[in-house]
Amino acid sequence: MNLQQLAYIIAVDDYRHFVTAAEKSFVTQATLSMMIKKLEEELELTLFDRQQHPVVPTPAGKEVLIQARRILGETTNLFAMVKELKGEFSGEVRIGIIPTLAPYLLPLFIAQFSKTFPLLKIHIQELVTAEIIQQLHAQKLAIGLLATPLPPNDLAHERLFTERFFVYAAKQEKFPANKFVAPKQLHAHQVWLLEEGHCMRNQVLNFCSLKSLTTHASQVTYDAGSLETLINMVDKNGGLTILPELALQHLTGAQLKNIRSFIPPTPQREISLVYMPHYPRRQLLQELKKSIIRHLPFEPVKGRVIAIS
């Protein structure tokens, strides 16, 4: 068995067609057929049912393919790691980031970062925390950017920064501009929230002790998909919402007048970079970390973080 043979069966699995798979592997169909046959002989196992059209992996073949992809994935990691050890950042990296962070954090560093590493193909995906964790385990993502602490798990993480939360309240809610807001004050107002699944929703519910919104001032509950939607809701319909520090950059001058600080201890969230413990591209992780921290509009203070529900 060799790595090339594994690559061939994966190509056949991908294209379900020997001729196409051979083309994509830059060899003739004869070569690909022979090599696969050879592998099948070595394993004493038929990997593909060639009677069917398009060809399909046998049940045993499916299992072998899963493991084959795993092995080749690790070799890809090896090559990427080696290049990084020599200061050359190339290949592909898949990053997951939570939606309450993505629109504010990514623009800060991503252009510069990708310019610094022109050979690196960066694939970014906006996902909620649970999805990021799942994809990291499935090796479909290499890196996650999300709020910590997470419930105990076996992922490795590096703290990047903590950002404070702020109140964004419509004028009619009458929060004096020079006064700090206490989380408990919010009970009396319409608080617009993100939909379920966003970790920030739970964080806000938690530190505001807002268990059930409808029992309070809210006549309407609307679960928004993004913070931008929340801001618009406040602007057009009154009430208030909570924004993380990084979101403030994008507010207009008029909108900034709606921002109020919490009274200390200021609620805040910790943002970390997470990855599978064995992920070998350590240099890349460090470069990403450095780049993010360098481009923050505030100090990446490692403050105390409030508990998460």
Place this chain on the structure above:
Amino acid sequence: MNLQQLAYIIAVDDYRHFVTAAEKSFVTQATLSMMIKKLEEELELTLFDRQQHPVVPTPAGKEVLIQARRILGETTNLFAMVKELKGEFSGEVRIGIIPTLAPYLLPLFIAQFSKTFPLLKIHIQELVTAEIIQQLHAQKLAIGLLATPLPPNDLAHERLFTERFFVYAAKQEKFPANKFVAPKQLHAHQVWLLEEGHCMRNQVLNFCSLKSLTTHASQVTYDAGSLETLINMVDKNGGLTILPELALQHLTGAQLKNIRSFIPPTPQREISLVYMPHYPRRQLLQELKKSIIRHLPFEPVKGRVIAIS
């Protein structure tokens, strides 16, 4: 790069000597040297410092070796998996088992199990829960046998059985033979416990609400390394201890008279088989599971399990 080259550098890393490594790889020193040189050229990276004696991996080489071992480990898994898909169980499997389970569970099935799979080299290690989890992650163990539920983690697990806990009390502690014991009664007695690190210690402390033993009847605290020691302590010095169901098999007729049941709901522990989610030798896991359950001296009732501290 190919798998053979990875095997060669691992051999050199293991023996720190090209000639020995070549012998162990069943090739000449020339072949091994050339192949390693070739790999180094492909990676454009020196993997070993040949000036030093014995040879040592370069810092970059160390990283490569870690990943190389990972890749070859996954190929070993592939071959093992393939054999199992064909009903042939061979190769090696490393199993970790907690000390409060090992002496009672292993004898029940291990002889029969290894006879059923004569080509399988079974390596069993007695470790506490935390060590098993760590070794599973490091891929140094493939399978763990321990008490669940575990704190949330990313390991896969299959429940095997639940076993009840019993009180083993010296005659002078005066527990009537026909009466059930309430966990709270134990406060008034000397309870002998396992040393820290054993999950059963915490389970017992938990369901007996024994926070601090010394504040109660205990003049002596002695943290034992095994249940056998605890039994001996009770026999020689009085007091009592807690035993899991499987431990009862090894008691003498006289000792069995010291056993008392708890009043329902009977404290019990759940025993599971845990492994890394991607572990490909699923057949082996199933065979092990079947074998263990088949040889239990009681029904593997999937009862409710009490909370663990």
Place this chain on the structure above:
DNA sequence: ATATTTGCATAGACAATATCTATAACATGA
């Protein structure tokens, strides 16, 4: 200081194997 030993590298021959071209075999549908 010189010889000897130890340890890895290199050259050239040879063997194994991966790949190619050409063609056969097989199934499917017209």
Place this chain on the structure above:
DNA sequence: TCATGTTATAGATATTGTCTATGCAAATAT
């Protein structure tokens, strides 16, 4: 039955892995 699409096979060729023999450098012994 023939044409077409798809995979398998045969034989030639290129590539790669391995061997034997030897070189070279450093450490050790005489």
